[in-house]
Amino acid sequence: MSITEAPTAAAAAPGRLVDPRFAKRLVLINGAVPAALLAWDAAHHQLGANEVNFAIRTTGMVGLVLLVLSLLVTPLRRLTGWNQLIAIRRNLGVLGFSYLVMHFTIFWIFDREGSVTSTLHEIVMREYLWFGTAALLLLIPLAATSTDRMVARLGAGRWKLLHRLAYPIAIAGVVHYYLLVKSDVRQPFAFAVVVGGLLAYRVVRHYLDLRGEVRTARARLAGARALTPQRRRKFWSGELEVARIFGETRDVKTFRLVAPGGGPLPFDHLAGQYLNLALVIDGARVNRSYTIASSPTRADYCEITVKRAAEGRGSRHLHDAVREGSVLRVSAPAGRFVFAHEQAKRCVLVAGGVGITPLMATVRSLTDRCWPGEIYLLFSIRTLADFIFREELAHLEARFPNLHVRVTLTGDPETPWDGPRGQISRAMIDSFVPDLGRGPILLCGPDAMMAAMRRLFVDELGVPDAEVLQEAFVSPPSTVS
The missing domain is CATH 1.20.120 (Four Helix Bundle (Hemerythrin (Met), subunit A))
Incomplete structure (x- = not known):
């Protein structure tokens, strides 16, 4: 809803x-x-x-x-x-x-x-x-x-x-x-x-x-170049300090990273890109990649929002061992899952669970810059307890009339809920997005969900394949020090 x-x-x-x-x-x-x-x-x-x-x-x-x-x-x-x-x-x-x-x-x-x-x-x-x-x-x-x-x-x-x-x-x-x-x-x-x-x-x-696709790629590259300031390095490796840790849900935390000596971050990034962390866990170096959830317009810090996975060494270490004041080894930025369609009249963002993080960076960036197009965010969550960024999204939607947010619950049948339930469907999209004309569609979520969404948009709704972008990155291999 x-x-x-x-x-x-x-x-x-x-x-x-x-x-x-x-x-x-x-x-x-x-x-x-x-x-x-x-x-x-x-x-x-x-x-x-x-x-x-x-x-x-x-x-x-x-x-x-x-x-x-x-x-x-x-x-x-x-x-x-x-x-x-x-x-x-x-x-x-x-x-x-x-x-x-x-x-x-x-x-x-x-x-x-x-x-x-x-x-x-x-x-x-x-x-x-x-x-x-x-x-x-x-x-x-x-x-x-x-x-x-x-x-x-x-x-x-x-x-x-x-x-x-x-x-x-x-x-x-x-x-x-x-x-x-x-x-x-x-x-x-x-x-x-x-x-x-x-x-x-x-x-x-x-x-x-x-x-x-060639024209779209050229426009995306030109937009990325236009959005990237030239005063900082495009790729950087070094240390950042954990300035604040925010609890988003029962198993999701946001870590705000700043330059240890203060001042702006030593690298540029685009909304949707990610950074790599080199963590030392039980004497072994573990490399993990996490999306930068904050907007590039916030030059003095960047944030990663991480869900604690029972089998995830990196996420468990961040949740259980990292504290405010901890220093992390970072290399950034990386990734091409970025919004670079400045001339588009609308964009559609489809997220599942913690896949909201790169799309939240996009929402924050577009609203920070008062982008004039219509922004449609479809967010699928299992339970209300999994609703990441609930208050912030409500705040942004109230302040920016071009931001439209709809959330659907796929589980939690006992919890009162006025919005839609079930997986994101064609009927849900038809009733939410009035025009699927030219403009980017960004997908981020579980693999099965992204495959189903791509098929829905491309094969059933006729959206050009080049207009549908999805997040796909893997963590660098772990090494033992």
Whole structure:
């Protein structure tokens, strides 16, 4: 919810033509119609003189049509702006796979009389079956990884790379159809034209996306250079003193670091970057990386906000052994998870748990500098006890009308809460962010959450991939002194 006021009932998303859940059900119902009609006609012996051949060709044709329709969804979405079309793509693909499985099953059981040997011999002897079998085999991993859980397990990048197999599968299906019909090739040719057009669109779109990514990278670099003062070193290694320690929640503390002799920090940093600590724990040197949670505009100090992890040597040492006045060995800054879109009209920040820290640095920096764009922060926490920066976010939201904060609880069902509950969803985003036009989207949280959010923004809501940034850094390796 908004920290300063309870949310109203979620309104329908602007520009939505149809509810995605209804669209999915409609596709599934209509997709089942050809199978139902085929079963009815088979039961009443109305499939013609060669019933098996008719059933094989019908299921193959329907499967190929559904597969091509699933490939049409993304171009139509981008050309028309109807982002809700993406809701039916998975259903079309799964239906197409189901019909092609029926296509092969009918061939195996009724044409080859269930004989594995005869089926394999036929596949080896017929060229058109080479392509059809290859297409079906390649479809299996796509169907097996079509769930949200598999997207999270594979990661958005690997999942998208795997599902690009849909294009060679479609080509193999068209070749299979062409070699099968032999004489009248008008229908296979029509399929070839459509698939060829989709491939051409894909190539052109990929080229344009690459150009857009280059422009975005150049703008980000220029913005970073413009934001970085030149009076201090860009990278520095030395000692900082712990001036204050603030308790944020039951297991999260903020450590304010200053120069031991006073004065400004000896290095520059950008909102979202991190620093490296060289800690000495039980005689061993342990290197850890922590996001700088404070704004770069606060030149006299920097802060790290650390959650105590039961298995985390570094975080346990900071919580249990470090005191105000302690001196830490620091090297900073590092990282490219930064806001450098000064000309954007809005930015969307999505955080999960302690992943709020780099995004809090961004919020603090943008509000300190009175950035004129709209700032939307979506924050997912498990319980109210895990709500980091609650008072500060409420204070900033009250002072800056362009800052909008919504918090959702994923657990803690017994605690009274007026805001949304559950994982961040498309409906939650639709009701919170009125315009997902050009502007950065920054994600930070658990890996599974970031994979799901990237898929949601890029694949379902049509945000260009280059506009979605996510935090990803690892601590340097530990060494023993």
